[in-house]
Every structure is written in structure tokens, then in C-alpha cells.
Amino acid sequence: MNLSTKDITDIIRILDTCMIGNINAFIIENGQVRSINEDRTCILISTKNVPTFPKMLALTRISELKKRLGLFDIAQLKIDAKEHSTRDEIQLLDIVAGKSKTQFRCTSPALLGKVPKGINDPPGWQLTISSAELELLLNASRTFNASIIQLVIRSTGEVGFSFRDEANDQFTLALEAPSVTIGDDNETKVINYNASIFIPILKSIVKSDVTQLTIGSNGTIKANINTHDIVIMPNVDSGE
Numbered sequence: 001m002n003l004s005t006k007d008i009t010d011i012i013r014i015l016d017t018c019m020i021g022n023i024n025a026f027i028i029e030n031g032q033v034r035s036i037n038e039d040r041t042c043i044l045i046s047t048k049n050v051p052t053f054p055k056m057l058a059l060t061r062i063s064e065l066k067k068r069l070g071l072f073d074i075a076q077l078k079i080d081a082k083e084h085s086t087r088d089e090i091q092l093l094d095i096v097a098g099k100s101k102t103q104f105r106c107t108s109p110a111l112l113g114k115v116p117k118g119i120n121d122p123p124g125w126q127l128t129i130s131s132a133e134l135e136l137l138l139n140a141s142r143t144f145n146a147s148i149i150q151l152v153i154r155s156t157g158e159v160g161f162s163f164r165d166e167a168n169d170q171f172t173l174a175l176e177a178p179s180v181t182i183g184d185d186n187e188t189k190v191i192n193y194n195a196s197i198f199i200p201i202l203k204s205i206v207k208s209d210v211t212q213l214t215i216g217s218n219g220t221i222k223a224n225i226n227t228h229d230i231v232i233m234p235n236v237d238s239g240e
Contacts, residue, residue: 003079007051013226015066025060034115041194046228057090058109072097121216128177129211140171146195153179153189183217191219192235
């Protein structure tokens with residue numbers, strides 16, 4: 001199967017999105033891309049701008065593929081997805097640009113283990129973060145070298161983020177805007193997120209003076225990056 005220019009552009013955008021979520025493998029099947037990172041703290045599931053292949057495509061070593069594609073002018077790129085002769089999967093990507101060529105070997109989908117096909121977490125709360133609050137949160141997380149970001153949504157509507165450094169010194173940020181409850185849960189919610197996932201994704205979705213986040217009832221955060229849905233999974237979810 002020869003990929004069109006749009007197919008190649010879509011693949012590159014999928015690679016970029018995966019790298020933001022520290023995802024190093026994905027499956028494309030029936031026009032859907034899906035993946036989960038090794039820590040199971042970030043999930044990618046999308047059907048928009050996803051190439052359709054005649055057989056299942058499973059890729060690992062995503063950063064390496066991105067580097068190889070980056071060697072060439074995208075306008076000259078041609079990619080041929082070679083099908084496995086006996087298995088229902090793509091075996092190899094032949095990459096050509098002008099007189100230069102390389103290959104990238106695909107993996108067997110079975111080797112990637114169980115990859116979620118969907119997330120069942122109805123909306124629970126909507127948060128509003130100003131650009132000044134978000135900038136402070138991002139800068140402070142780097143200064144404190146935070147590994148865990150804790151979000152507290154109180155039953156009274158107050159919202160705060162906090163994290164600690166290696167010496168156990170704490171940073172807290174209380175948002176000006178109260179939360180808006182969407183679901184039926186009116187209890188205080190305490191949710192922990194992996195900072196290495198939470199921070200780069202939050203940074204990637206900022207497009208205006210105000211950023212709105214929808215928090216799922218179980219603590220998931222869904223973001224849209226490069227037209228693809230990427231979900232931040234909570235590390236710890238407990239009431240306070």
C-alpha cells in the first residue's frame with residue numbers, strides 16, 4: 001500500500017502526539033489509532049485523521065521513526081506499507097525520498113499486549129485556569145522538579161494544585177475560578193497525576209488566555225492534540 005501525502009502527514013502528527021504523552025508504540029486498526037504508555041498514565045485513542053491500512057499496523061520505536069522521517073523533505077517522501085505474507089499485519093515500511101531510501105520494520109500487534117479501545121469515564125467537573133495561573137504552575141513544577149501533581153477539587157468548588165520537591169517543600173496554587181460540577185459527585189476529590197505526562201500535555205493544549213479542563217468522574221483528563229484525543233490517567237484517586 002502506497003501512502004498518500006495526507007497519510008504521511010497524518011502519521012507524522014500521530015508520532016508527534018505520542019511523543020508528547022511519552023508513548024512509544026501504537027496500533028492502527030480499522031481507521032483507529034490507539035496506544036498506552038508503559039506507565040499506563042497516558043492513552044491515545046482517535047479516529048480523526050488516521051490512515052486506513054489493509055491490515056493492522058503496529059509500530060514501536062516511535063522516536064526512531066520520527067528521526068528517520070525527519071531526515072527527508074516531507075514533500076519528497078514516499079512510503080510503501082508492505083503486508084505480511086501470512087499474518088494480518090503490516091510488516092515493513094519502505095521509505096523513499098528522491099534517490100535515498102530506508103526501511104522501518106513494524107512489530108506484531110500481539111507483542112504490544114492489551115491496548116484499550118475506549119475510555120469509560122463520564123465528565124465530572126470543569127476547571128478554568130487563567131494563562132497567568134497556568135504559566136506559574138508550569139514554571140513552578142520545573143523549579144520544584146515535581147514528579148507528582150496533586151489536584152484537589154473541594155465540595156465547596158475551590159480548586160488547587162500542589163506538589164513537593166525532594167526536600168518535601170510544598171508548592172500550592174489555588175485557582176481563582178471555582179469548579180463547575182457536571183456529574184453527580186459532590187464530594188471532595190483528590191487526584192494525583194504523573195508530572196512528566198501532565199505538564200507537557202497541559203502545555204500543548206494552551207491556545208488562549210483561559211484554558212478549560214474537563215475532569216472525568218474517575219479523574220481522567222481528556223485533551224485534544226493535533227486533532228487526536230489523548231487521555232491523562234490518574235495515579236492515585238482518593239477522597240479527602
